[in-house]
Amino acid sequence: MMTYQEAMDFINHIPHIGKRNGVNRVRPLLEKLGNPQQHLRFVHVAGTNGKGSTVAMTASVLRQAGLRVGMFISPYVEDFRERIQLDGQWISKEDLAEEVSTLAPLFRQLQQEDRAVTEFEFDTAMALHYFARKKCDMVVLEVGMGGKLDATNCIDAPDVSAIASISFDHTQYLGNTLAEIAGEKAGIIKMGSRVAIYPKEPEEAMEVIRKVCRQNSIQPNLPDLSQLEILSCGGEGSVIRYKGKQLHIPLLGEHQIYNALTVCAIFEELNAGGWDFDWETIQKGIGQARFEGRQEVICREPLCLVDGAHNPDGVDSLCRTIDRFFAGKQVTVVMGMLEDKDYAYGLSQLAQRASRFIAATPQDTPRALPAGKAAEIAKSYCQRVEAVDDPAQAAFLAKSQAGAEDVVIACGSLYMIGYAKQGFLREE
Known part of the structure; x- marks a missing residue:
């Protein structure tokens, strides 16, 4: 088995850039691993800004409920292992070395077959294999870029697809209009899943998201801003009342209020799909959320x-x-x-x-x-x-x-x- 340093050296030598369609490139690697993604349940989060905060708050609530929770984010702030977390802890150096030791020979096989994957696709497959091995109850999966063609979109219909705030970024890949960008992000919406949406999306983006939801026979959950009362918003975070219930959001900035409402919509949809998360669990989970590098x-x-x-x-x-x-x-x-x-x-x-x-x-x-x-x-x-x-x-x-x-x-x-x-x- 590789050492941790050997594993990191291997990851760092995988090319970062390939053709855009990562979802098709990652599938052969997942097949060689026995399709671990088919043994997991997901909340899948796309968006331009706020998706990381949405993922962090969602995972915090799931942990508060006592579930075994996988979290995949990108990019990391200080340490590569931040990308792959189990129950709020970074993947251990030993587990990372074990995962890379398992995936490396499969990576080389694909390389010889002229089907090489990029680093992000390798990381995605590694995370899914690790979460399946650790028998996670739920994985909160952050899209890398876009949605439709992103490597994370290799999964079947998730329990909830969530669309965070959409704006302009990566226009050379995703399109020059909000409608084009929204079309890429909404590519994670699949028939059989439920959908939660950031409450202040531009109308141009919302039109596209609604159309994709209609095509997949889904009624999206858009938080009701008429039921939001902002009680305070400052250097200690925000306190709001939503649908008559009070909530403390420790993440700094007014935008985090709307990210938190997206998280509330995610749990409304999970409950509608048969889960049972009470308000106290949601309240405590969001109240304890932390997300590195964002205000x-x-x-x-x-x-x-x-x-x-x-x-x-x-x-x-x-x-x-x-x-x-x-x-x-x-x-x-x-x-x-x-x-x-x-x-x-x-x-x-x-x-x-x-x-x-x-x-x-x-x-x-x-x-x-x-x-x-x-x-x-x-x-x-x-x-x-x-x-x-x-x-x-x-x-x-x-x-x-x-x-x-x-x-x-x-x-x-x-x-x-x-x-x-x-x-x-x-x-x-």
Whole structure:
């Protein structure tokens, strides 16, 4: 059997990019593994933004109910093992090594047959095999990109297909209109499953989702905003009343209220399908949810948070949080972006809200926008701008030079968020 380091080296040498149709490429690998996905039940979550938070809250409720819960997310913030979680714990190094040792010879066979899989497809198959081996009661599965052609769409009809917030991202693959993007996301909707939808989808996207639901004889669950009362929304999360019942959402930002309503819709649909989740379980599960790297508070005095805002919708969400909760405060922004994202928009929006802006270079990716180039753009919007390549060092400097009442936000690509988090936690 491989060691953990050998397993990670093997994963890191699998090509990241292949043709778009990952769902067809992953199937031969799953067949060689005995189709583990056929022995599991799923909540399958697609969307542009918020799908990770939706997955985290859903898995938290399922764990609160005493179920054995698998969770598959992408990408990770600090450690590859975050991608594959069982009952809220990362896959162990021993289990990861065992899984890669099982899959590696099958991967090589497919490679020789000119049917090689990409890293994401390998990871998907590995997660499904691991969850089946551990006999999970339910797996909460996050789509990688799109939906219809994504490797995670290898599963049969899930218990619930959920569509989180839809906006513009990956337009070179998914389409240039919200209708085209929604068509890709709605590809996870299958006859025989139930559907829960984010309550503030653009109408252009909703038309497509409704059409796909009609084609599959499904009545989608769209949360009723007329039954929502926001009691508070601040730095400690939000408290709402929905359908007469109170709920605390610990995840920061107003958008998390609507993600939580999507989660409520998921459990309404699970109950309609024969499960029995009571309100207290849902309430406790959402109240205990944690999700790394999304408006996540790392420390206080100064308040330091990290957020993987890397596309326009994610940037807008973070800006709303700054405008609502941190108006009048000295805000330092540490930001690193990828060159294939709309970095000019993100830099302009965050730099104009910053009293000090530090550009960093995302690590471990050839797609990183150099800190110097980002700083040049930011200078048009903020008077105090500097470039510090290392995101951990940038975050450490920002925190160590901030006052106790100030706010420091590290944001942008998830390829830098984990490093920034390390910088915030560094003592000297």
